Structure formats: structure tokens, C-alpha cells
Amino acid sequence: MNIFDSLAKEWDQNSNRVKNAKTLYEKLDTLLDLEGKKIIDYGAGSGLLSTLLAQKASEVLALDSSK
16 A cells, blocks of 8 residues: 555545645636546546546546555
């Protein structure tokens, strides 16, 4: 088990992480127009950003090496 595996349960409960993910999602959508796109979220962790991306993308593949 690596350090991220042990932090995963509480990772998304940090309000700053949630806020940062929403901000990043909004910026990406503005720059790239996510509607209908196929996206790979490499290093997706708990899927916080992937979940937001899935609101507009046609497909999101979330990859992470943590278990």
C-alpha cells in the first residue's frame, strides 16, 4: 500500500480539493469544450475530477495506479 491508498478515504472530503477540482473542470470546459468528447483522466485518484468531466464528456476513462 502506498501513501495515497491510505489517504483515499478522506481525500474528497477536503473542501479545497473539491473547490480546486470544480475550478479545473470549469477552466477545461472553457478551453476545450468538453461536450461529447472522449477523455482520459490519467492519475484520476478517487475520480473527483473524472466525475465532473463525465457531466459533459461522452466517455471518461479514469486511470490511477493506486488501488
